[in-house]
Amino acid sequence: MERHEFGAAVRQLRESTAPAAVGLPDGRRRVRGLRREELGDLAGMSADYVRRLEQGRSHPSAGVVNAIARALRVGRADYERLCALAGYAAADGQVPDDVGxxxxxxxxxxxxxxxxxxxxxxxxxxxxxxxxxxxxxxxxxxxxxxxxxxxxxxxxxxxxxxxxxxxxxxxxxxxxxxxxxxxxxxxxxxxxxxxxxxxxxxxxxxxxxxxxxxxxxxxxxxxxxxxxxxxxxxxxxxxxxxxxxxxxxxxxxxxxxxxxxxxxxxxxxxxxxxxxxxxxxxxx
Missing domain, CATH: 3.30.450.180 (Beta-Lactamase)
Incomplete structure (x- = not known):
C-alpha cells in the first residue's frame, strides 16, 4: 500500500509542477506539469524508473526520495510526506510552526x-x-x-x-x-x-x-x-x-x-x- 501511495504522491507532484518552476521551458505541452523524462533528468534517474515508482513497482531508497524532492523543489510538508510514505524519517523531524x-x-x-x-x-x-x-x-x-x-x-x-x-x-x-x-x-x-x-x-x-x-x-x-x-x-x-x-x-x-x-x-x-x-x- 505504501509503495502505491508514494507513487501516487510523486505523480501528483510531478503533474502539478510548472516547468518554469524548475527551470524548464513551458513550450506547447499535451500533458500537465512535467514529463517523466524531465523529472528523471532532473533527479538523475531514468524515465522508466520514474514510471515504476509511480506505479508502485519499485521501492525508493532514501537517496531517491531526496533526489525527487530536490528535483521538484517541493516544500517542507511535501518532503516530509514523501519520506513518510517511503518509510524514512526526514532530515530533522521537527514539527514546523512558522506562520507562512x-x-x-x-x-x-x-x-x-x-x-x-x-x-x-x-x-x-x-x-x-x-x-x-x-x-x-x-x-x-x-x-x-x-x-x-x-x-x-x-x-x-x-x-x-x-x-x-x-x-x-x-x-x-x-x-x-x-x-x-x-x-x-x-x-x-x-x-x-x-x-x-x-x-x-x-x-x-x-x-x-x-x-x-x-x-x-x-x-x-x-x-x-x-x-x-x-x-x-x-x-x-x-x-x-x-x-x-x-x-x-x-x-x-x-x-x-x-x-x-x-x-x-x-x-x-x-x-x-x-x-x-x-x-x-x-x-x-
Whole structure:
C-alpha cells in the first residue's frame, strides 16, 4: 500500500509542477506539469524508473526520495510526506510552526470568520480576534493549553458542546492527525511527550490510538456558549495549508440563520480585527 501511495504522491507532484518552476521551458505541452523524462533528468534517474515508482513497482531508497524532492523543489510538508510514505524519517523531524504567507493571507482576508491556524501537532500558532471573541478558549496555565487534542481529551472546554456524532468525528480527526505527525516527525521530543501524556491521561485517546477510526469528514459542528450572546452553533472546517504543514480551522454559521446573526454581533463587539500569534505549546 505504501509503495502505491508514494507513487501516487510523486505523480501528483510531478503533474502539478510548472516547468518554469524548475527551470524548464513551458513550450506547447499535451500533458500537465512535467514529463517523466524531465523529472528523471532532473533527479538523475531514468524515465522508466520514474514510471515504476509511480506505479508502485519499485521501492525508493532514501537517496531517491531526496533526489525527487530536490528535483521538484517541493516544500517542507511535501518532503516530509514523501519520506513518510517511503518509510524514512526526514532530515530533522521537527514539527514546523512558522506562520507562512498562505496562513497569514487566510487570517487577514477572513477577519469576520473565527479562525485559528495550527501546526501538525495540533498546537495553535495563530488566531484571529473573531475566534477569541467567542471567549471559550480560557487559559489554564497548563503546558499544552494551546493544543487542540489536549484540550479535547484531557482538559475540555466548559463552553464547548457537541453531539455524540460530532464529537466522534472531531476526536477521529485529531487522533489521525497526531498519528500522521508522529510518523513524519519522529525526532520531535515535544510531540512524542504530548502523545505519551495523552495516552496516559485519557483512556479514550489511548483506545483510539491503538484502534484508530477512519476519517470520514474533516469538519464537525459545535455549540459555543458565549457569556453574553448565548449558544452559537458553528461548523468547524479544517483546511490544509500546503507547503508549511499547517492547517486552518474556520468556524461558520448557516447563512441567514439566527446563529449567523449572533456571530456577527459577537465579532462586531470585539472591535478592530487583529491577528494574534501564540507560542508553541508543550514542555521546552
Amino acid at each position: 504567507p498562505g496562513a497569514m493571507r487566510l487570517l487577514e482576508r477572513f477577519v469576520d470568520t473565527p479562525m485559528f491556524v495550527s501546526d501538525a501537532a495540533m498546537n495553535l500558532v495563530a488566531v484571529n480576534s473573531a475566534f477569541l471573541a467567542l471567549r471559550h478558549w480560557e487559559r489554564t496555565g497548563d503546558p499544552w493549553e494551546w493544543n487542540v487534542a489536549w484540550r479535547t481529551f484531557c482538559d475540555p472546554f466548559s463552553t464547548f458542546r457537541q453531539s455524540a456524532a460530532d464529537a466522534t468525528d472531531h476526536q477521529t480527526i485529531l487522533v489521525a492527525r497526531l498519528r500522521s505527525a508522529l510518523l513524519r516527525y519522529p525526532a520531535d521530543a515535544s510531540l512524542a511527550a504530548l502523545v505519551d501524556e495523552l495516552r496516559s491521561r485519557s483512556g479514550l485517546f489511548d483506545t483510539l490510538w491503538r484502534e484508530p477510526r477512519p476519517v470520514t469528514a474533516y469538519e464537525s459542528s459545535a455549540a459555543f456558549v458565549h457569556p453574553d450572546a448565548g449558544a452559537v452553533t458553528l461548523v468547524g472546517s479544517l483546511l490544509a495549508i500546503p507547503g508549511d504543514d499547517l492547517a486552518a480551522l474556520m468556524l461558520t454559521a448557516a447563512p441567514g440563520s439566527a446563529d449567523a446573526a449572533r456571530l456577527a454581533e459577537i465579532v462586531e463587539d470585539a472591535g478592530e480585527p487583529a491577528i494574534i500569534r501564540v507560542g508553541r505549546a508543550g514542555p521546552g
